[in-house]
Amino acid sequence: MYLQKLDVHGLRNLKQIQLSLSPGANLLYGSNGSGKTSVLEALYLLGRGRSFRTRTLSPVINHDADNCTVFGLLHKEGKEIPLGVSRSRQGDFLFKVDGEPVTSASSLAEAMPLLILNSDSFHLLDGGPQFRRQFVDWGVFHVEHNYRNTWQRFRRALKQRNSLLRRDRIDEALLGVWDAEFVSLAEQINHYREQYLADLMPRISEVLSELSPLEGFEFKHYAGWDNTKNLSDVLLADRQRDLQGKTTHHGPHRADLRVRFNKQPANDLLSRGQIKVLVTAMQVAQGYLYHEKTGCQCLYLLDDLPSELDIEHRRKVGGLLYRLGAQAFITGVVREDLRSSWPEEDKTIRMFHVEHGRIAQE
Ligand SMILES: Nc1ncnc2c1ncn2[C@@H]1O[C@H](COP(=O)(O)OP(=O)(O)O)[C@@H](O)[C@H]1O
Numbered sequence: 596m597y598l599q600k601l602d603v604h605g606l607r608n609l610k611q612i613q614l615s616l617s618p619g620a621n622l623l624y625g626s627n628g629s630g631k632t633s634v635l636e637a638l639y640l641l642g643r644g645r646s647f648r649t650r651t652l653s654p655v656i657n658h659d660a661d662n663c664t665v666f667g668l669l670h671k672e673g674k675e676i677p678l679g680v681s682r683s684r685q686g687d688f689l690f691k692v693d694g695e696p697v698t699s700a701s702s703l704a705e706a707m708p709l710l711i712l713n714s715d716s717f718h719l720l721d722g723g724p725q726f727r728r729q730f731v732d733w734g735v736f737h738v739e740h741n742y743r744n745t746w747q748r749f750r751r752a753l754k755q756r757n758s759l760l761r762r763d764r765i766d767e768a769l770l771g772v773w774d775a776e777f778v779s780l781a782e783q784i785n786h787y788r789e790q791y792l793a794d795l796m797p798r799i800s801e802v803l804s805e806l807s808p809l810e811g812f813e814f815k816h817y818a819g820w821d822n823t824k825n826l827s828d829v830l831l832a833d834r835q836r837d838l839q840g841k842t843t844h845h846g847p848h849r850a851d852l853r854v855r856f857n858k859q860p861a862n863d864l865l866s867r868g869q870i871k872v873l874v875t876a877m878q879v880a881q882g883y884l885y886h887e888k889t890g891c892q893c894l895y896l897l898d899d900l901p902s903e904l905d906i907e908h909r910r911k912v913g914g915l916l917y918r919l920g921a922q923a924f925i926t927g928v929v930r931e932d933l934r935s936s937w938p939e940e941d942k943t944i945r946m947f948h949v950e951h952g953r954i955a956q957e
């Protein structure tokens with residue numbers, strides 16, 4: 596799967612661009628503020644319905660425009676599928692997949708799975724557990740079709756349970772009903788995650804061993820409760836704490852993927868460059884596993900790949916993505932730093948020069 600065409604209107608300084616894309620590497624170079632990250636933002640908007648830079652869309656829309664529109668032509672399993680996203684300053688949105696309007700961004704994600712590596716990816720190590728849950732859930736969502744539904748039902752049960760905990764008088768019977776639902780869905784979610792991680796963790800180790808000579812990494816999944824015990828017993832034992840805090844302290848919404856290096860939290864020991872290598876390995880491993888499980892490819896967005904990575908590591912990352920065969924959008928300031936990141940032999944590569952919101956293909 597890859598994107599053949601990308602049209603962007605009114606997104607940041609990209610007033611109007613039209614790109615014809617390579618199914619492999621698309622390398623975008625240009626000086627600071629030229630619009631490189633904005634191209635990735637446009638792609639992200641197409642695959643997720645939102646920005647990775649801001650919560651609200653208003654700052655993303657070009658100063659002189661009322662809305663921004665991104666259109667893409669996807670090549671998937673021999674078919675051409677148009678995708679479109681339009682968002683206005685007033686908050687209106689229109690998402691279309693194959694000519695049909697869709698109401699949720701997860702339909703876009705299903706049509707065009709994408710993985711991103713940018714400065715926020717450091718949060719995979721230095722951020723809270725939610726970043727690592729998102730990382731794991733990206734994979735589970737894309738390979739396990741029941742996951743979205745199970746997760747939505749779980750969120751509902753969690754919300755109900757928390758609202759019961761907030762009441763002045765506890766309704767034991769009702770709490771019992773929601774607890775049963777909560778526990779059953781929590782166990783399903785944990786099962787899906789553990790199954791997925793059993794496949795993912797060895798892939799991460801493989802990719803990491805190609806990228807880094809360091810040994811001694813350890814990944815450990817925490818279910819969100821001590822899962823040597825029954826979750827219902829854990830809930831019962833912690834009922835008082837839940838009532839005092841008016842929230843549910845145990846469950847898959849509290850899960851984590853703990854990353855250690857030489858028995859200590861990896862973030863405490865590694866340099867920025869080493870962390871970038873580690874998070875890159877994690878994301879590349881996801882793409883490999885996704886391909887293995889589904890036969891499809893996801894798109895990679897790599898913002899400023901050269902920063903913090905030396906030439907040797909850049910080449911290794913480029914080589915891994917080239918071998919995977921995934922479409923990649925890679926940005927950087929210096930043309931040569933980008934070109935040298937991707938295997939010389941690849942003839943399908945496209946270079947784009949970004950300048951003041953305009954893009955010229957070489
Ligand atoms: N809403 C907007 N309308 C117009 N220009 C914008 C808007 N938001 C940001 N910009 C400008 O768009 C440019 C795009 O920046 P960016 O894509 O981050 O550049 P790069 O990644 O190449 O450094 C910047 O020069 C910024 O000032």
Ligand SMILES: [Mg+2]
Binds near residue numbers: 632898
């Ligand atoms: Mg940028």
